[in-house]
Amino acid sequence: MINNEPLWEVFIRSKQGLDHKHVGSLHAADAQMAIENARDVYTRRMEGVSIWVVESKYIHASNPDEAASLYDPANDKIYRHPTFYNLPDELKYM
C-alpha cells in the first residue's frame, strides 16, 4: 500500500473566547486537506468555529516516566495558593 498520508493532530475552538482544544487526529496529504477532513470528522454538529491542524511529528511531549521529577518543584509550594493564608474572620471581602 502506498498510502502514506501523514498524521495530523486536530485542535478545535468550540466557540469564540475559548481555547483551541485537542480533539483527535487524522491522516491527510497536506494542511488544507487536513482542515477539510477535520471539518467533516470533528465538526458535523457545530462543535467548532475554528480549526488548527499540526503535523503530529512536530509535537514534542514530556516523558510520562519523568513526570514525578518534572513536576516535583511545584509540589511543595503550597504558599502559591490563596488558601495558604490565614485571614481574620472579621475581614469580609478580599
Next chain:
Amino acid sequence: MAIEELQEIFDDKIKQEIKIEPKDWMPDDYRKTLIRQISQHAHSEIVGMLPEANWITRAPTLKRKAILIAKVQDEAGHGLYLYAAAETLGISREGMVDQLLCGRAKYSSIFNYPTLNWADIGAIGWLVDGAAIMNQVPLCRASFGPYSRAMIRICKEESFHQRQGYEILLTLSRGSKEQKAMAQDALNRWWWPSLMMFGPNDDASPHTVQSMKWKIKRFTNDELRQKFVDVCKEQADILGITIPDPDLKWNKERNHYDFGEINWEEFRNVIKGNGPCNKERLSARVSAHENGEWVREAALAHAKKRRKEVIA
C-alpha cells in the same frame, strides 16, 4: 525502571481509575487486547456503512434520505475516531486496513446480514444501534484514554441513530396492514442477530475476565445482553410488534426477562465467513479501496507539488 515496578504503577492506576495514556508503560497483552478490540470496532463502523448505504438511493422521502446520509456519514466518522485511537498504540492505519481487506480482521457479525427492504433500515437503527449503545456506553469509562474519549464522542452521536430507526418502525407500524407486516418481518429477521452482537456467553468468552480486570470492559456479554432484552420488550410493545421468541417472559424472581437460546451455530458460522453477505461486504471494501487508490495518489502528488511551489 524494572518491569515489576512499571507493572505496579500500571496496576495502581487501573485500581484508582486513572486513565492510561498512549506514552505510559502498559503490559504487552493490554496493548494487544486494545489494538484487537479497537480495530475490530473501527472495522465494524466502516463495514456497517454498507448495509445502510444500500438504501440511500431508495429512501422513501427526501427527509429520510437526508437523515440516512447523515447517519452513514457518522458511521464513517466513528470508524475514523477509532482508527486514530488504535494508532496511538503503535499500529499503523495501513496495517489495520490491510488486515480488514485480506480477511484476517474480524468485524461485527451483524453486518453480514442483508437489508432486504426499507423496514430493515428501521430495525438496524433501533436494534443494531441500540445494542451498540448498550455496549458502548460502558466503554466511555474504558481505562485507555484515547479509546474512552473516542467512545464518548461516538455515544453522543449514536442516540440519534437509534431514534431515527425506531421512528421509521413507528411510522410503518402505524401505517397500512402491509407496512405493519414489514415492521414485524424486519424484527423477525434482526432480533436474533442483534442478540448475537454481544458475543458468546460468558463461560465461552475467553477475553472477558482479563478485560474486566483491566477495566476495558465493565460488564460481561451476558449482563449487557440481558439489559438489552429488558429494554427492548417495552419498545416492541409500543410498536405493536412481537419479539420472535416464544420463551420471552418476565421472571419476577430475577427481575429480568427470560429469553430463548441463541443459535450459536449460526453465530460461529457467520464469524467464520459463511454468513449471507460476508463475501459481498469484503469485496465492496476491497473494491472501494482499490478504486480510491488514484485519489490517494493524486492527493499526495498535489501536496508534493504545492510544497515545491512554496520552497521555490
